[in-house]
Amino acid sequence: MIRVLSAILLLAMIVTASCMKSNINACEDNSFTHNFITSTTNDSGEFIEVDFEICILNQYAHQQLEGIDSNVGLFYREDNVGTINYDMGFLAGEYVQEDTPGAIEDNAVDTNFRYLKSDSSLIITFPELSANFYLDDLTFESDVLSMMRTVDIK
Numbered sequence: 001m002i003r004v005l006s007a008i009l010l011l012a013m014i015v016t017a018s019c020m021k022s023n024i025n026a027c028e029d030n031s032f033t034h035n036f037i038t039s040t041t042n043d044s045g046e047f048i049e050v051d052f053e054i055c056i057l058n059q060y061a062h063q064q065l066e067g068i069d070s071n072v073g074l075f076y077r078e079d080n081v082g083t084i085n086y087d088m089g090f091l092a093g094e095y096v097q098e099d100t101p102g103a104i105e106d107n108a109v110d111t112n113f114r115y116l117k118s119d120s121s122l123i124i125t126f127p128e129l130s131a132n133f134y135l136d137d138l139t140f141e142s143d144v145l146s147m148m149r150t151v152d153i154k
Contacts, residue, residue: 027055027150034062035154038071038088040130047090050129052111055150057143060084082140084147088131095132096125108151115145124148 027033035053042048056062060075070089077083087095096103096116103114108126115124122141124133129151135144 031055031057031147031150034075036071036088036131038129038131039090040128041090051154052129052131053152053154054147056147077140082135082137082144084133084135084144086131086133088129090130092130092132094125094127094130095123095134098127106145106149108149110153111151113148113151115148117141126151129153 032055033053034056035051037049037051039047039049056075059077061078062073062075064073066072067087067089070087070092072085072087074086075084096114098114100114100116103116105112105114107113111126111128113124113126115122117123117138120138121134121136122138122144124144125131133144133148135141
């Protein structure tokens with residue numbers, strides 16, 4: 001009887017933890033989910049594809065661009081202020097290296113990212129995803145960092 005109760009309790013804890021994780025990245029009413037698949041390497045150096053999603057504020061629209069050797073595009077606002085560009089994939093590299101002076105470490109749902117801010121731009125790198133985001137107008141810096149914190153690897 002105790003084993004059955006222990007198994008039920010363990011199952012309830014797993015389901016609760018799973019629901020908590022999915023609720024963390026549930027986009028709010030003022031945003032939408034955008035899914036990406038990017039290529040990177042694992043710890044063994046093997047090429048892998050990684051599926052992740054991010055919550056983007058509703059004021060932004062997406063435009064896929066044509067890259068040569070990486071996945072590029074942007075999220076733009078109709079007022080053309082605060083455009084978020086991205087470049088991802090193994091050959092995109094890491095715009096903000098671990099040892100970049102002034103780089104700030106931050107956390108998303110289940111991965112880490114680092115960013116570098118200058119007087120006029122913000123550059124964000126997700127090393128685990130081989131993904132970079134950048135903007136040349138800091139008007140909506142806090143919104144963009146909030147969106148980056150919603151990145152969730154699937």
